[in-house]
Amino acid sequence: MSDNLIDDRATTLALLQMNGLSPTEKEIDAMVAGYSAARAMVASLYSMPGIRYEEPAVTFDPRVIA
């Protein structure tokens, strides 16, 4: 097992524990295998040209609507 995979497993297990989730061992293995790809995908969002000062596409209206 590579060092990266060990790290991915440790991180995944910590995230599962933090979120109170208890998958099966087989499911944990599958999640560990997908962790690096998921993080690489997110990394691409931090390097987009023009994003440094962009506002998120979420808004809030202080008026309560029933």
Add this chain to the structure above:
Amino acid sequence: MTDLAAPRAGEYLTITDAATALRAGEVTSVELVEHAIAVSDAIDEQVGSFLARFDDRALASAAEADAAFAAGEQVGSLHGIPLGVKDIIQTFEAPATAQSLILDPQWSSAGEDAVVVSRLREAGGIVMGKLTTMEFAIGMPDATKPFPIPKNPWSLDHWAGGSSSGSGSAVATGAVLGALGTDTGGSIRVPAAFCGVTGMMPTFGRVPKSGCAPLGFSLDHIGPMARSARDCALMLQVLAGHEASDLSSIAAPVPDYLAGLTGDLTGLTIGYDRLSRAAGDAQDPALDSVFSAALADLEVHGARIVEVQLPFYAEMTAAAVVIMLSEALAYHLPDLQTRWSDYAEGTRNIVASGIFYSAADYVQAQRARRVGQKAVAQLYQDVDLVVTPTSSAGATAFSDPTSDPGTRVGGFGPIHTPYWDTTGNPVLTVPMGLTATGLPLGMQIAGRPFDETTVLRAGDAYQAHTRWHLRVPPLIGKAFTRRNAVGSS
């Protein structure tokens, strides 16, 4: 079993034709509903379109509809038309189960219609039943759970696509003439493309979502699925419009969509992107020639065709995944903690992978969305529409786990739908041909925000000159030999 080869009244492929025939007295609503019931009786056990059927109530509603016609009453545009509703949307007849054992009481308490269902009924539509989905509109079919497996009527060894699976398959077989689907990453357009029918994801905020179980709050859309772009226009006319109870609903004027169906494309510039770079090895061998033929059809009918490249394609797809899974996890986390095994395996694993993304990642994805939105707006300064394959491959085989789109956490491979959920633009998918093995392929037609009119115009003009949208699966084909010849292009 019903003999589908026997000629019967009530055989119409499109809402438009059925509505015309109803008004001309050539058919009754009862006959339309009886035909729809006959189709379901004959094949639904194999295809798995329905979670619940309301046959008796539908027949009673049809009789009332016929009485209104006979009395010369003013009736709505969908009067007497058999329709279906995806089972994450509330109807008064039965619980919205979201095809889940979780049975969140917010949606599973029968007795109330979602806003969109109320609008369909006000227009005279008849709800035939609740249609299959993936659990809470995400995941994959799971044979260990007590729900039907939604199969593709073109090949029962293949998935109908999801998550509006039953909506796609029921329209394809004629079990309904139109249906409601929902779309967060492609859940209207994928099953429409896989089942060879037409489906529209309207602009985000165009159609209210009140009464629909959420998947990704800031990405969810409800839209029509039917045989043709014209039918989708008819349904969208009824569905669109501001609703205060949906915080995402936008108060924008609703144009006359049918009036915009001019039948030609003169004056329009259409950009195209083959997206082969995203599909890679998963692309079907027939895709290039099928898509080229579709582009040629658009050009012949007046459009100027130019090649474009969708900006930030990978990033917008990534943003869709991060946003959808983060928002889905927020909704499902308490139930995942306490009822893990009640969820289908595919659903729980995909939703749980939302733990990989931090709060900062979620905000960053929403910032990326703004960047992408601006880049797309820039693109639309040069073109009126953008077309791409809906998917570069046909329906997924149940035997092929590697091509399972629902379990690809990092991307969608040959499926090109999530991009537009992120940007919020309206998109229609229309059937454009067949894969090398004879399964349907779809073409996405995407327009400027709130310009569904131009999108529908292009789809309708394309379908005025092609017949892909009228092809019916071999399973059901004999049922339509009397009234509708099936074309080859």
